[in-house]
Amino acid sequence: MDRAVLREDMVDSLEYDAKGVVRSEAVGLAMRDVPRHEFVEDEDAAYADRAFERYGTTVLAPSTAARLLEALSPSEGDDVLVVGAGVGYTAAVVAEIAGPERVHAVDITRRLVYEARRNLASAGYGEVLVDRRDGMEGLPEYAPYDCILLEAAAIEPPRALVRQLADDGRLVMPLGAGGQSLVTVGPTGRVEERHGPIAFKPMLVEGEQADTVERNRTVREDREHAERGSSRRHGWEHEWLDWDERLQGRR
Template structure:
């Protein structure tokens, strides 16, 4: 992606991405405007580039989060179950919940973030509470420590799954946890090699269709020991 921008503040960053067509819908713009990146990215929160959040981990560039919301927006409905694999500092997980709540309130809504770095799990709790403690208090947003490659079966099936790191091959466990009618987006490809943001759609009968969306470069999807 060649486009880069720096916003004066969060609202300015989102407005620029909307103007340039990075954000295609008002609903995505609203969710990202309400979720100020300064709570989740201590360095250069309004620069459209990946930023370090500590422990050898980066938060993705804002335009990639915008694309994730756009790709999944039809599945982000009140009452949906959503899984954010590699939730990091909690930013996109919060955006998912805010997007859904703009559409309507439903006590059955569950947005699950799973992160294998225990320090980032603790940090994400702090970030979410600094942003708005009602997100965690509601029980609709849950942060789990664990190996995201295995998903979180207890809250499956998921209407939408986002993966924030590259799987070497199609992640079968996540596909198994995808609901009929659901969508999974995940970078697929080897570390340092050719990777593609890939979309998997499961139809009403459980048949899966795979679509390559764009070339990307992500860190690998691993456990805490990079295995």
């Protein structure tokens, strides 16, 4: 079947049926235009509403991507940062709305950065900048951003990302650990809107990505190790023993 027809059917199902996750004209038109098969290894299943795994990351199902995009609500000319670029599909849909030269994306996994660049170029969005960065730090060189999309869960809004928002900007992210909510965070760092429950993998820190050559202890593990160690006394921390006094007591 013609791929354009498959895209039409995909978006129709997201607008209607029991899903109703595509609500705006901008997101609907953009998802109809972006060739998702350029971002999914299995072309036959590219327009099915299902997720895929690639290099240790989840390629979002179209319905999940639509929820993020509707919450983000980018407009033409907005400066946008996508944190957790993955294979690049979400960044492509944002680029279709805001303009490719306005969209920046980062990912902590080097192989995914190369993959996203290739996919975006093949799909016609080669002007989107994709860089290998720790997403917790964002991309301050091009700040401020009107919209930031974090495609990973965190227990609180990353401070660096909040600082990179424009005065009227917004950060959309999955917030929480066990029970997560998709939220919009404002420039003050406070949650301004909730968009319902969602389930994402936690945000990775340096050393946790799938393509790490040598598995070192990560920043998160260092912190947890320090917390455990703070309540445990090492040999040199124990009180000195008066051995002369002990020996005299045994005589």
